[in-house]
Amino acid sequence: MSDLTHLDASGAARMVDVGVKKETRRVAIASGRIRMSAEALEAIRAGDAPKGDVLGTARIAGIMAAKRTGDLIPLCHPLGLEAVTIDFDLGDHAITVTASASLTGKTGVEMEAMVAATTALLTVYDMAKAIDKGMVIDAVRLIEKRGGKSGVWKAQA
Numbered sequence: 001m002s003d004l005t006h007l008d009a010s011g012a013a014r015m016v017d018v019g020v021k022k023e024t025r026r027v028a029i030a031s032g033r034i035r036m037s038a039e040a041l042e043a044i045r046a047g048d049a050p051k052g053d054v055l056g057t058a059r060i061a062g063i064m065a066a067k068r069t070g071d072l073i074p075l076c077h078p079l080g081l082e083a084v085t086i087d088f089d090l091g092d093h094a095i096t097v098t099a100s101a102s103l104t105g106k107t108g109v110e111m112e113a114m115v116a117a118t119t120a121l122l123t124v125y126d127m128a129k130a131i132d133k134g135m136v137i138d139a140v141r142l143i144e145k146r147g148g149k150s151g152v153w154k155a156q157a
Helices: 038-046 054-067 110-128
Strands: 024-035 083-090 094-105 136-146
Touching: 024 110, 038 083, 038 094, 038 110, 054 083, 054 094, 054 110, 083 110, 094 110, 110 136
Parallel strands: none
Antiparallel strands: 024 094, 024 136, 083 094
């Protein structure tokens, strides 16, 4: 019926069989941003947010979420991630989150990196919403992926 990998011959959704694929080193990097008031950003920067350590909590939440991606996204394979990193860049009125996920395996880790970045952003929102309920999460996207038969892919600037 279709050349789409997640549909069978009758058009029903299915999990892709990766059993015959070669294991390769796979890395994905995703990012996103949360825009906020200067007051909220200063409280986060100073460690004075009402709920405590915003960035530390967001880092742990992002790592935990990456490890649970197969439970959250239908048809994603549960993966034994080897590494997940979450980094923050504090700008004038925004925080940018960059998440990376990696493993040696038969399927990519793009969804894990994107779930990690998004969950870290949502955690920043939750931890700072007492200061600024109008924060905006945007620009979540895949930045780069490496590994597998398609090799290296990088987002356009």
